Structures are given as C-alpha cells and as structure tokens.
Amino acid sequence: MSDPASKPQASAAPMGAIGRALDADLWFWFRSSPVAIVSAFVAVTLIAAALLADVLAPQNAFDAAQLNLLDGFTPPMERGMGSQMLFLMGSDDQGRDIFSALFYGTRLSLLVGLASVLFSLTMGISLGLLAGYVGGRTEMFIMRVADIQLSFPAILIALLIFGVARSLIPPQQYETAAVVVIIVAIGLSNWAQYARTVRASTLVERNKEYVQAARLMGISGLAIMARHVLPNVTGPVLVIATINLALAIIEEATLSFLGVGLPVTQPSLGTLIRSGQKFLLSGEWWILFFPALVLVLLALAINLLGDWLRDALNPKLR
C-alpha cells in the first residue's frame, strides 16, 4: 500500500478509505466474495451481541445476586439443579451462565481492542506526520524509537508497561483502572507501524504543489499537517488498523490469560478462558471451549475482512 503508484488512487476520494468503502465499486467486490460476506456476517453478529449484551443476555452474569450455586457445573443444554434455567452453553463453578458471560466478555474484548487500536492509531499518525513533515532531529528521534519498539514483540512491551503501571497505581484503585491500563499498554506497544507508514506517505506528500501552495499562503505547519496532509495519508493506515484490531483483541486475551490483564470481576474473553483452564483437567470442557470459540471466530472474521479490504483497495490485484 505504500507503493507510490497507488497514491493517486488512494487520495482520489475526499475521505480516504472511508469514502471509498461507500464506493459502489467496493460494494460490488464485497458481494462477489463469499469469504467477505461470511466474515462480515460473523463480525456484525458478534458486535451486535456485544452492544446489546444487557438486553440479550439471559442472565446478568456478573451480578452475584442472580447466581445460584446449585447451578454450578451444569453441562451445556441442560437445566440447572437450582434455578431450573436452561443453560445453553453450560455454567461455571458458581452457576454463572457461560452463554450470558460471553455477551459481556465479547463486549469488553471489543472495547479494549477498538480503544487500543484508536490509541495507537492517533499516536502513530501524529508522530508519523510530525516526523515526515518536520524532518531533521525530530524525525531521527521518533524513527529510532519506532525501530526499537518494532524490534521487540508487542506482548513483551505491553507486559512491561503493565508491570510499571501496576507498581504506580495503588492496589485499591487497581480494579477500576485495569481497563484503562490495558488499553494504554496495548496501544503503546503497537503505534510504530502506523508511524512508519504515515511518515513514508508524508514524505511523498510534503513536496507536492498543494502543500507548497499552502505554505506560501502562510498557513501554519500544524494546520497544513492536520488539514492538508492528514486526509491524504490516512488510507493505507486504516487498512493496517483493521488487521491490527484482530491482533489487539488477541493481545488483550493473551494478557488476560496470563493473569496480567482484566480482573475476574470484569472478565474479557481472555479472562473467561483463563478461569476455564482450571476446570479443563477435570472434564468441564465447556467453561473454556465456548469463550475460546468466540475469540477465534472474532479474530478470524476481522482478519479475513482486513485481508479482503486490503486486496479490494489495491488496484494492482484486480
């Protein structure tokens, strides 16, 4: 996508990739790709389920008053011993309905994924624009930091940030801060890729006539970057962001699985999998299986959509 040959294409629509997504052309490519239709269906279903968790979930899975201990370890498709409620996907040790827990877990996983991608997107775009437009020592410094960050796996960086944040925040406040901490940790570990891409496109745009004209008119550097250069460099980055959303969701699940992510009181899919692992050895497979299934479906659907979008926006592949 960073190929200069595809630039005029990407900057043709006023809104970059969003404008082109509404393009009839893109809609045609979408309809003719079964993989894209199925993945979009799965993704939309899961997102809708997450948004409507309060309405759709049969049980408020994290309100202790609604749980009945006698329902504990009900296998899927059976009625609980206590409440006689039907447990579609079984229940965990405390009689929590796994099916209901999934709604809330998916919601948190999506929330953390989206927010952290937004965080790294904002940070990466700003730093990339700055590096590309200003140049000189600023550019050197930003790009060196990006190099170092890119040479370490994101999960390691997120773990370090998490560890540091944990020692700075008092334990009493920790539970409320956990979501923010994990968003920042994942966000901070993924910005470099955006910064690199945006810097590369900014270097191309910087020397074009419209930027020179704006400069001659006496518009400030900040305004040129934000109003003139930015709309022309966001296209490629948005495609990367789609694919990174899947990675961010997996990263959050991994952190939560390792026990350094979201606490049990606010379980994401990863936390649910972590608590299900205990029971795997004793045969209660459904506590782990269903959250794992949803996580894989979510990641796979977003990945496939991202892949499809990248190919569909690349005129060279048609």
Added chain:
Amino acid sequence: MVAYLIRSVVQAALVMLAVAFIAFSMFRYVGDPIASIVGQDATIRDRQELAESLGLNDPFPVQFGRFLANALQGDLGISYRQGRPVVDLLVERLPATIELALLSALFAFLIGLALGVYAALNRHGVFANIVMALSLIGVSLPTFLIGVGLIFLFAVQLRWLPSFGRGETVAFGWWTTGLLTESGLKSLIMPVVTLGFYQLTLIMRLVRAEMLEVLRTDYVKFARARGLSERAINFRHALRNTMVPVVTIAGLQLGSVIAFAIVTETVFNWPGLGALFVKSVEVVDIPVMAAYLMFVGLVFVVVNLVVDLTYFVLDPRLRGTGAVPAR
C-alpha cells in the same frame, strides 16, 4: 567490510544502551527502592543513610554508569520477592528457555520449509490448499489456545504426554537438559509445537511466496528450456535462491521465539525465563523485570547482528556497497 562491521557493532551497542537506559529507569524510579529494603518503622534518618550508602543521592549519569558497570560484571541487583541475586535466577532458568526456543525454531523452520515448498510446487493441489487455509486459521489462533487445546487432547483425553513441567533433566555443570531422558523428551513435544506453530505458518507462507516468485523468473524458464529435470530446477535453482530471505527472516524470528516463550511457558508451567518474567510482573518484582528486559534486548541485538553479518557473507552484492561509503 571493516566499515560495515564497525557500523553494525556500533548500532547494536547503541540499541543495547537504550534498552539498558529503560531498564535502569524502571529499576531506579518505579517503586521506592528504599521502602522495599527497610521496614515501615524505619526513621527518616535511617532512610537517608541508606539512600546515601546505596548511592541514590548521586547525580543521574553517575548512577546510570554504576548500573552499567554492575550489569557488565553480572550484577543485576536482588529480587524483591525472592531475596536472591537476579543473575542466579536467570542462569538457573536459562537452559529451559534456550532448549525450548531452539527446538521450536528448528521445528518451525524444517516443517515450514517442507510445507512451503510443497504448497508452491502443487499450487492447485487439494492438500496444498488445505494447508494454506489452515495456516490462515493458525494466524488467528492465539498461542495460548493452541497450548490449551493440545493439553486437552494429548494430556487429558489420550493421556499420552505430560501437561506441565520439564520432566527429568540431566545436569552438566550449570546447564540442564531434558533431551536425554524419556520424560524430558515427552515433556518437550507439546511446548515445542505450541511455540513453533506461529513461526511455522509464517515461514511456510514466506517460502511459498518466495518460491512462486522465483519460479517465474527468466533463469528458471531458461533452465527448463535447457531441458533440466523438474527436480533439478526446483531444488538446485529455485529453492537455493529462496533460501537467502527465508534464512534471514527465520534468523530474525529467533529473538521473537525466545520472547514469545513467555506465553508457552506459562501455559505448560515450564520452568524458564518467560514464566519467571510473568510472575515478576504479577508481583511487581522490578529488578527481575528490568533484568529480563536487558536479557531479551541482548538476544535481539546479537541475533540481528549475526543475521546482518551472515547476509553480508551470503549475498555478494552487499560487499560492493558495504565498502563504498567508507571513503
């Protein structure tokens, strides 16, 4: 050649210095080193004396210099939680991680290479397409789920393999290995597959793409026109030229394998460095975290340096450009 060598080494040293700086900042400014040593009832005077004797009142560059000098001599501080020198903890757990990482890398490389070549040569075959589809799912499958799935299948259901630990190990001085006992080998299988799986899909897709690219080139067409056998074209001409980028990427991945061992080691309760690191994050044991960061940084820098230099040896074109900017 010499200029290229020096530039690579200087760059590596700079990256290492930056990593050490981050590690030192964590070490010094996150948490209160005094509070973690003395009890709550220590007087302000006690604290000041301790701060003075530890050199915490010295200017920043002096402290950083001392940290570097100590680190070079193998002194990385004392673990807050275990009360033992961090270096001892690392050395104790190093063999487990290195063994796991090297075997995983080898597994990923060999199987990935074989599958990649197969998928490229039988581009429209049924098996090749199944492999490619599975590799796409593999990318979306988090490492920890692969591990948990394997445990469920082979440890819980079939009871063939142990679900945690290293099994029996044999010690050679400070190095321990699980390669010489039956239980050690059995314990290695699942962690190696889990850790290597992602790299395997990566290498396979890379080999396939590179190989398809090379098979389209003129010299392959020419080799075919010369009447060489398919076998000779595929393996002597095409495969050889795909190897340079593949070896580079596989080499660069070695660092990631060691870092990704964090997850695999936790799933299988593997007594390695990654599991130690996760524990230290959980209990906020800053010296261990800082030391692990330095260790991973060192591995990355050394791996990058070695790959850089190997590339130089493998690709004759670089030798020309390496010498020119020296002027």
